[in-house]
Amino acid sequence: MDTNLPASANPRVVIIGCGFGGLRLAKALRHAPVQVVVVDRNNYHNFQPLLYQVATGALEADSIAYPIRKIFAGQKNFFYRMADVHRVEPSTNTVVTSVGDIRYNYLVLATGSLTNFFGLESIERNAMQIKSIPNALNLRSFIFQNFEKALLTENPEERQALLNIVVVGGGPTGVEISGSLAEMRKHVLPKDYPELDLRTMQIFLVEAAPVLLGPMSPASQADAKRYLDELGVKVLLNTSIKKFENCRAYFSDTEFIPTENLVWAAGVNGAEVPGLPAEAITRNKRVTVNRWNQVVGLSNVFAIGDVANMVTEDMPRGMPMLAPVAQQQADQLAKNIERLLRGEAPKDFVYTNKGSMAIVSRNKAVVDLPKNVHFNGFFGWLTWLFVHLMTLVGFRNRVVALVDWAFSYFNSDQALRLIIRPFSRRDVKDDKGKKSAEHRTATPEYNPTPPAIQTPV
Ligand SMILES: Cc1cc2nc3c(=O)[nH]c(=O)nc-3n(C[C@H](O)[C@H](O)[C@H](O)COP(=O)(O)OP(=O)(O)OC[C@H]3O[C@@H](n4cnc5c(N)ncnc54)[C@H](O)[C@@H]3O)c2cc1C
Structure with missing residues (x-):
């Protein structure tokens, strides 16, 4: 199969994955003298932090996803192919996908992570x-x-x-x-x-x-x-x-x-792509990168976000698997790719921790900011709502989410x-294509008065 990508006089940057990192990188390269090719198995960007709200009926799935082509409408150097990436072949600068092979000058893995079941x-x-x-x-x-x-x-x-x-x-x-x-x-x-x-x-x-x-x-x-x-x-x-x-x-x-x-x-593991040097892959399937997000042992292959394992002195176990890490690495990598094109040396990535937060229920959230600032309760909840609303992709999604949240708040209901x-x-097929067994394989022996946690008779 031919991926029908147009020839270009500019070097081609192939980005695998249009999550937080891939999306940000492709946008940051909009004025760069490169052809940007994004490959993702889904034709939408998924805002994972709000998935649990879809699972519990608070938000529509459409409010936390946005079509990739719509995000990049008007970006002249951008091309998208909906495909599964099967493997990369660094020796020939090729990405092997479900819709055909794609050659690259620079390759960026932004494939995120997969659920880790710890072998259970x-x-x-x-x-x-x-x-x-x-x-x-x-x-x-x-x-x-x-x-x-x-x-x-x-x-x-x-x-x-x-x-x-x-x-x-x-x-x-x-x-x-x-x-x-x-x-x-x-x-x-x-x-x-x-x-x-x-x-x-x-x-x-x-x-x-x-x-x-x-x-x-x-x-x-x-x-x-x-x-x-x-x-x-x-x-x-x-x-x-x-x-x-x-x-x-x-x-x-x-x-x-x-x-x-x-x-x-x-827990999660990195979503590594087969074909990279074995020494670059860590025990939890992340890809080891240096401070320029360059994959160890490869000069024109980079990894950002959850899949990238960047170890620093203050983070000996690697950067946390968080959206801001992916986005900040994307910003830095875009600048570094432009530097490389100009024949300049890339600059090291430095992570700026802007804080973390978690919501528990209406009016109840916890927020940690740098310099040991902590707050909670209603103010924490408002902060959580504001930050998540503003980071959702697309104006329509923000409006729909706001309306759904306001409806739930005033009616104590989820529509x-x-x-x-x-x-x-x-x-269900899992990430490796295996079909799941039906859970209820046998009728359990029910105990007439179950306490919360039981011991079988
Ligand atoms: C339920 C949940 C809640 C979270 N909450 C928060 C939060 O509150 N705050 C926070 O900062 N972070 C949160 N995270 C983590 C955050 O979502 C990730 O850190 C972030 O998405 C990482 O961005 P990424 O670009 O590395 O990967 P992702 O955003 O995961 O994007 C990876 C993309 O790659 C594509 N892809 C992967 N493999 C292939 C392949 N072989 N072929 C084609 N396409 C492929 C996927 O389809 C996907 O679009 C949460 C994650 C989850 C799952």
């Missing part, structure tokens, strides 16, 4: 993840399908497993989704499911570390925990899930929580509860 196969097969828009829509459908099933079953134990939700991973995503689900349980579900006794529905947030929100300040960690406690989320710290099968999330061979709904938000794509785990 039963969890990989059966848990819900939240990394993409289809994941978020599946999660929303699945939870509402299970509420419908809970109405029908005569078996109290089965009903309990259908209602219980276990979120694994106490980072911002885990905290945000648990808080949002607890709000849904309080405000939305009693109206929709008056026949269900929702006092029995339990939401667990499970974290292996002794605190939530690991990289944030102790004050934010404590505030987030307190907010979740107030919402009735059962936070289990120093706790690891070992397996998830037959509607049971096991902590050990004997202890488990009965649940159909396990949301895995416990988006449609099961428009009924979800079965059998239909």
Whole structure:
């Protein structure tokens, strides 16, 4: 297949991935004397920080995604190909994609990350993840399908497993989704499911570390925990899930929580692309780069964002996998590519940490700013809303998100509860193309009076 890219007198910069890093880089190169070719398997840019709001019915999927071609309409040096990148061949400066081969002068990997299941196969097969828009829509459908099933079953134990939700991973995503689900349980579900006794529905947030929100300040960690406690989320710290099968999330061979709904938000690996030198790939599949984001051992291949492992003195384990890191690296790399074209030496990347934040529920968020500034509550919540609204791509998306949030705030409601794509785990293929097994492989032996965490008889 021919990718039909026009010939150009200018060097070609191929960017794999149009997430936070790829999008920013392609924009920053708009006036550079290069041909920019972006390859992404999706024809839209996905604003991942708000995926959990799609999963819990607070925002439409369309509000957090934006068509790539529309973003770049009018940028004359920009070309896009919707394709999966299979591998790169640095010896011939070629990217091998599902729509044909693309040659490059400079290559930039901005492929982001993939969910890391830490080798726990039963969890990989059966848990819900939240990394993409289809994941978020599946999660929303699945939870509402299970509420419908809970109405029908005569078996109290089965009903309990259908209602219980276990979120694994106490980072911002885990905290945000648990808080949002607890709000849904309080405000939305009693109206929709008056026949269900929702006092029995339990939401667990499970974290292996002794605190939530690991990289944030102790004050934010404590505030987030307190907010979740107030919402009735059962936070289990120093706790690891070992397996998830037959509607049971096991902590050990004997202890488990009965649940159909396990949301895995416990970690990510780099989304490396095959073909790079083996010595450049780290244990968590990130690509080692120097301070110019140049992949070790290759002069014209760069990596930015989540997939790039840039180690500095103050960050010996690599830069954090955050949107601002990807965007700042993109800005610096655009300048460095222009420097290289002019025959000048590139400059080192320096990360400016502008702070971090997490929302728990309405009026409750935690914010850490540089110089040990911390605030929370309503002001934190307003800050979170403002920052996320302003960073959404596209004016329409900002307006729609604002309207949806205002509606939810004043009505204590979330309008988006449609099961428009009924979800079965059998239909899902994972990132490696493997089909998932159906979770409910056997009818569990139900215990007549289940405590929150059980030991099988
Ligand atoms: C649920 C969730 C919540 C988050 N919340 C926050 C937050 O609050 N604040 C924050 O700073 N960060 C947050 N993050 C992290 C943030 O989203 C990432 O750090 C950021 O997206 C990294 O940008 P990137 O450009 O490296 O990759 P991404 O934005 O992930 O983009 C990667 C792109 O590459 C494409 N791609 C990958 N492989 C291929 C391939 N082989 N072929 C073709 N295309 C490919 C993908 O389709 C995607 O479009 C969150 C992440 C998640 C999942």
